[in-house]
């Protein structure tokens with residue numbers, strides 16, 4: 287019988303059904319392999335934004351991919367913002383990830399009618415259309431690092447793959463999946479496999495073969511009870527793969543009244559003056575969690 291302790295890695299939640307990321311090194315350290323279960327994180331995005339199924343799938347893949355590519359942020363204050371702007375009915379999505387595994391995100395349009403590749407297979411690419419993917423990493427340097435690419439297909443995983451290859455010069459395989467049922471999000475997860483410096487031609491061929499060899503959908507594997515660690519094991523097929531570590535991930539918004547107030551203070555003086563003349567005061571809403579904050583005319587006036 288297989289022993290689940292084989293898959294132990296420091297930082298992975300005791301219950302592997304809790305959302306988390308796990309990282310491993312394979313092929314003699316030439317390949318980094320990362321997998322994620324993001325089911326509850328995506329379910330929380332659906333709950334907050336009341337998204338239609340195809341938007342849940344698109345936003346869910348976007349959040350999952352954003353968490354995956356953020357796995358190498360090191361400092362406690364590092365943040366990453368990913369932005370899609372597109373001409374499909376979703377119009378765009380934004381996701382912010384911190385270095386503690388927290389993600390928050392929103393779509394521009396939350397209700398979009400779905401089309402399907404085949405029965406049960408949502409056509410995310412049609413809802414997204416063409417556009418761009420921008421990644422902004424604030425790692426405490428004077429200027430944040432920004433990279434931007436055209437969308438390849440709008441199916442999200444291919445778009446992240448292309449971004450990593452062209453903007454970060456890291457050849458990668460990215461697979462993402464969100465399974466939406468009548469009751470909500472059934473499974474969400476993904477994997478990212480990256481060639482490290484020193485990877486040989488054989489390593490490259492091997493990873494390409496695994497990726498192109500009809501590897502099952504991530505959500506199918508999750509439905510079958512595969513943890514992120516087991517998904518990596520199946521993908522790599524390397525008995526010497528070493529699980530390095532892991533960490534929990536979750537949906538979390540860090541907005542506050544103070545932050546919103548600071549945001550108002552950054553508006554042009556004329557706009558603040560106009561707002562301060564509304565005797566009712568104003569309500570501002572956080573895009574990421576829909577929380578409302580009320581400010582009185584006096585509070586706004588103090589910003590002048």
Ligand SMILES: [Zn+2]
Nearest residue numbers: 539541572575
């Ligand atoms: Zn918020």
